[in-house]
Amino acid sequence: xxxxxxxxxxxxxxxxxxxxxxxxxxxxxxxxxxxxxxxxxxxxxxxxxxxxxxxxxxxxxxxxxxxxxxxxxxxxxxxxxxxxxxxxxxxxxxxxxxxxxxxxxxxxxxxxxxxx
Amino acid sequence: xxxxxxxxxxxxxxxxxxxxxxxxxxxxxxxxxxxxxxxxxxxxxxxxxxxxxxxxxxxxxxxxxxxxxxxxxxxxxxxxxxxxxxxxxxxxxxxxxxxxxxxxxxxxxxxxxx
Numbered sequence: 324x325x326x327x328x329x330x331x332x333x334x335x336x337x338x339x340x341x342x343x344x345x346x347x348x349x350x351x352x353x354x355x356x357x358x359x360x361x362x363x364x365x366x367x368x369x370x371x372x373x374x375x376x377x378x379x380x381x382x383x384x385x386x387x388x389x390x391x392x393x394x395x396x397x398x399x400x401x402x403x404x405x406x407x408x409x410x411x412x413x414x415x416x417x418x419x420x421x422x423x424x425x426x427x428x429x430x431x432x433x434x435x436x437x438x439x
Numbered sequence: 440x441x442x443x444x445x446x447x448x449x450x451x452x453x454x455x456x457x458x459x460x461x462x463x464x465x466x467x468x469x470x471x472x473x474x475x476x477x478x479x480x481x482x483x484x485x486x487x488x489x490x491x492x493x494x495x496x497x498x499x500x501x502x503x504x505x506x507x508x509x510x511x512x513x514x515x516x517x518x519x520x521x522x523x524x525x526x527x528x529x530x531x532x533x534x535x536x537x538x539x540x541x542x543x544x545x546x547x548x549x550x551x552x553x
Contacts, residue, residue: 327482354539366528366543379540414483418539428541430475430483 325349327431329415335437336405344400344434348417355398356418356428357382357390361411369413372398405438412436441466445529445544452519452551460514460547462503462529470531472496472505472512473541477526486514486527519551 328347336342348355357369368382372392392398412433420426446461474486487496492507501516529544
């Protein structure tokens with residue numbers, strides 16, 4: 324079946340604007356993850372969902388960042404009042420795992436965000 | 440906290456050369472270890488993994504052995520191809536309440552010339 328998809332693939336925005344990034348996980352995968360890949364910081368964990376709940380939000384860099392997941396499927400990462408340091412590639416991954424069991428994560432192609 | 444350190448790149452090799460990319464980690468408990476690869480224009484893909492000490496992960500001619508005594512998970516390939524040119528990331532999953540939260544190294548760019 325289809326892999327993890329993300330939209331948009333590229334997003335250019337002006338500083339101070341809000342952006343929404345979307346992730347469609349592989350059908351049936353219960354776990355969903357957001358990561359950020361930037362030049363200065365490498366790949367960083369942002370948030371993890373198990374079903375619709377987020378037991379681990381420890382990686383969100385500030386209160387301008389939020390995420391939700393509905394119906395145990397699609398997830399949206401929202402960045403409010405974007406700053407230039409938010410420019411990065413935002414990656415989404417999903418895995419079939421039940422909580423507490425290690426499973427392979429499958430990554431989407433990412434959304435490249437540029438804040439001018 | 441948990442961390443992963445991998446050798447700085449970029450690494451440039453000729454086709455059929457031997458490849459080693461070093462990776463060491465710091466973690467409490469018994470993490471699972473991974474190598475991910477990102478080919479040009481593509482998303483991250485799992486290359487191989489090992490979930491306990493002395494396990495060897497292997498795939499596409501690549502191998503890595505989980506060495507608890509040296510906290511290492513070095514990636515090796517005996518004969519690289521041009522198609523192996525990519526960015527390679529070492530990562531760990533510390534497990535426990537952090538299950539699924541991957542901690543990545545900085546990535547190593549590999550370029551293989553014909």
